[in-house]
Amino acid sequence: MVYLKPQLFFTTPPSPCPYKEGEEERKLVTEISHDEAILQYDLMIKSGFRRSHTYLYRPQYNRPDYCLSVRVRVKDFSMRKSQRRVWNKNNDLTASVYNAVATEEQYQLFKPYVEGRHGDGDMSDMSWFDYKDMVDSSPVDTEIIEFRTPQNELVAACIVDWVHGGVSAVYSFFDVMHSDRGLGSYMILWLIDQARTKKLDYVYLGYWIKESSKMSYKSKYKPIEGLVDGVWEDISQDM
Template sequence: MSAPFRFPRFFVTTPSPCPYLPGKTERKVFTELSGPHATELNDALGRIGFRRSQNVAYRPSCADCSACVSVRVVATEFKPNASQRKLIRRNADLSVTACKPWTTEEQFDLLRRYLSARHPGGGMAEMDDLDFADMVEQTPVNTYVIEYRDPAGKLVGACLSDYQADGLSMIYSFFDADLADRPSLGTYIILDHITRAAKSGLPFVYLGYWVKGSARMQYKTRFQPMERLGSGGWTRFDAEPEPAMMLDSLLG
């Protein structure tokens, strides 16, 4: 008698420089997502802190550091604050479409402009159209590209998102960072995901990892209530937010 599915095999990467904390190294444990049970495996691994990249699920496994903490917004209890409500009203004219995970030239052009404006010299700076297609289209799970368009039909934002059993997992978002009349588009994309998850009865929006002391990660604490994953499971997390001006400059 054969088992209904094969237990996944896990591997560990070699150490490399940490992208979040200077002087630290990072190491990841990962497994392949494939076969008829890839969705169930991805859901289960997501609940214990794994993230998806193409057909791989991974999580940090650093020998001397545990700074990366998985965080998720409790979407069904979220209530936007005054500035977030204002941002939602300001972008109410955007049309939002959940598209199948197929790339377009328009998406890639927006990504290139976003990386040039926000992450020049970063790890994705040299990404070409084939790399982008791999990032979006190589998915064994229920994945969408959520597009945000202005009234003229121009694409101003997008997010690669997984639909999981208990929530939405935001894999990667990018947007037009040069629109003076639409500041904080990155924040709005997160707010929109929280609203959509709650309306769908999904309790959580997964935001990946939070790293204390990493300025580029602090924006995640602005979406409360939030939970973080620790040795005892998921618990409520109310970190001290960084100044809004600094966060807006990072998240846009």
């Protein structure tokens, strides 16, 4: 059995849920231990935690079934016709995988994306230095994947954490002028394909709230499991 050193957890003050009016959210947070970072992350992502910078966190709500950590079961995933169309539409893109190092070119793609798609969120006013800190500060196995057209135009990027048995999609963004390509969907499909190639079991997609239309896209990737009362179970029929 694997043990970690004792960890200090703290709970944030309540704040409005960004996905539904009237709900309050707290976060259970712990700092990543640099000498046990990989092991700590491997264990805690299985308990529903996500990474942000050098911290691991898990949202807490009064309703335990309101916000679930979800992951795609890679070996059983099969593309739908609509997903196959997205895949084929983007087969001209070249994916390049890099160590997690921010570039100005990435930021010029990131900034209009968050302003246009998430202008009411707390990321919309992120400066270059904020973006650089988000990408560069990871103490775990983090990479950034860039997707480029044949003309070498950067049209999408995805920050990912590789964990034991899976990959976690930390944050993705794309050129909103290419919305017809379905780039957000394509990046998830690409990660599922890469996970299958690497013989990994899961692609972690963060959190899912059934009542949030912003999260409904996650229901397209089935079979999908949710962490319900501390146990991972198939929730495909509930989505």
